Amino acid sequence: MLIASFFIIITACDPQKTIPSENVKPKQNELHPKENVNQSSLQLDEMMKSAQNGMVKDCSFTVMDSTIKQVKAEWGEPDHVDQAGMGSYATFSKKNIVFGYNKAGEIFDVRSYANDLKEITYEMVVKSLGQPTQVRDNNNDQIYVYEAANGIQLKIIIPKNKQFIDHISVFNTKRAEVPNSKYDYILDVKGYSNQLTASAWEKMLNWRKQIVLFAKGQENVYINGPNRQQVALTFDDGPDGVITPAIIDILTKYHVKGNFFFIGSKVLDHPDVVKKAFNNGDLVLNHSYHHVELTKLGKEDIRTEIDKAGKTIKSVIGKEPAIIRTPYGDTDAQVASVSKQEGYSIVLWSIDTLDWSQKDSTNIVKNVVDNIRNGDIILMHSDSDKSETKKALPLLIEELQKRNFEIVDLETMLNVKAYK
Template sequence: MYRHKFVVLIVIVFITLLTACQQPVDQDATPKENEKEEETKSPEIDESDLISSIVQAAEQGKILEAPFQTETTSFLDIKEEWGDPDQVDQAGYGYYAAYEDRNVTIGYIQEGAVFDVRSYSDDVKSIDYSMMEEALGEPDETRYYGEDHIYVYQLTDDIQLKFIIPQSGETVHHISVFNQSTLEQTEHEYVLDIKGLSGHLPDETWSSMLTWRKDIQVFAQAYENMWLNGPDQPMVALTFDDGPDEEDVTNSVIDILDEYGVKGSFFFVGENVEKHPDVVKKADESGHLVLGHSYQHKNLKSMNFQGVVEDLQMTEAAIFEAIGKKPAMFRPPFGDTDFDVVNASKQEKYDIILWSIDTIDWADGAVSEEIVENVLSNVRNGDIILMHTTKERVETPKALPMIIEELQKRNFQIVDLETMLGINAYK
């Protein structure tokens, strides 16, 4: 019995000694593991220090997450270091390459130089407007694009730092370090700014329209089926939206065009075509283009892809019923266009035609002299000129003879859109 107890005692002592020997090893391992965890954690950064660091990098044309510098870096160098991007999209005059795992997007021109570097990092997404304003003051410019607020700080003559905050959110979605001078190095197509002034619009409406003009000009350049103007040649196109009408404004415009022997392009609303098919036939038989302008003049950006497709098809059916032709050109109401509108138009084999001169004859209070002035003080080679033929637009027919006569004196050829753009008006 005593021998049994002695054996048990020896076992207990042995286990105790073994445990004691092992304990320091475990204690030594724990700090190393903690050290590894601490090494993988990025240190917490105070928001004011973060914004200061962002600005310092941006002044050199960089973001914190990438060593690449706008203007001096070529995208070929980036590909050599980082490999192929996850996705490349064309936008305006440039291309955007997304490296999703790095939370970085690179904007570059066809010649290769980088003009924009964007960060989508978690640190950036911790910044809200109040932090930004406290650190940097009020932005030099605030823009709106789609559902985003864009807050712009002009850091140098060439470099802008932009904070992009969605309207539906409170914190930054991404930042952009943008170099305008680099973007201007690329070879641009012949693209005209959209012109036209009015003293009849509320300040808010005018401001929104100016923003739209800038945004749509960039947006349109990314798509082969979108047109703002024609070629750099002494020709212009007179275009007329929203008709036909019940008060003979559209008829009057057709008669004036016929009198001067020039061709116009009419973007008709589908339900109006069904109400006044004789006016539509008259336009077609006189040699003018009959094109689509939606079925009920609703903003197509409020629809999804299938909704836009159905609207295009209904408008096309109405025009086909009236003249036996299916248009291949289309103008969205208000010029409002997004990816669904573009892609639906492509599917249905439409070119989207916008404009480069807005006569703003649609503004309440607009008079013929102002309509004429908007054309003649701005006209350039290849301008597409926007006018309207609803029943309220009685000043437009008054302005039209003066516009035609002066354009002809200046040796501009007045042509329809098919002639100007060299694309088919009908399918």
């Protein structure tokens, strides 16, 4: 059998007591007498290089940025899935690959059971890679751990009663940490404008408090992402013919993805801009058809606003969104219920740049950098009077990258479908 049982699946993921490597080396007379040192050395060098990139040989999915959803889209359903240690393990027998993934669907462990591994001994490993950082004694196996890159481990698993490798594991220690549930990690909404009256500011603060409390009890309403060093840049109220395409170009220049909540009634006025965002890899999402307060509508009118905008976007890009941002953040139980029935997640924000109020690039940047936290969803706008937002965006991206925040799309951050 190429793929080990549930017991073997556990062996490379559960932390064990670290012991000195010299105490657990196989005896010399147990080593294969006719090993091909040169061939094994090349193979092990290739193994380490692949691990440094978060992958194993003959598998393009990585522990850096792949998800089990992406694997299933390309390879189909796994032969079976087991719960073990830090997450779930999906076995693809024909590929000789097992993926470990966390609750967010992020792959943190890729294991290879390739046949050519069965010809490599511990002695060959040490000759090529040196002494392991750790050696773990786990029931019937010895697990030899090498640090491949920052947070990425290469684990080599050799059964105690055998001479040769059984399988290897490339393991992302950061992703292996179980991400916080959306119910456990909800941020307060931040951002300030000196252009708001005292009463308007008080009203905004009250809305912020109420919407956070509301989101805590709603399965499909998000204020922010998990407690990881990621942020999402979102842009409402487009498309237009000037600001939106300029923002798309800036995102492209910095190799980051944005999230555009487009108003349905504007989409057919600027179909080329909508296609540009989609073709760039940015998410094209729903912001209702007429940009009205949905809580003031009846159930069927809410449904029409959502459905009409979604179908209009689909007519341009060929896909209907599965994420909506309610205009003004105006959301209640009925809006959440109808959105869920229509197959939508509602994504609001945890930082409001207030680029619609204090239209000043300095304040836009300040609202973000003074408040930035893990998992923040940042609200900006891309309609025609947001030239200061366009001006602020490069400065904002550079500062976030300087602080080592990964800028991602909402599908990646929240592990929800972007499109139906």
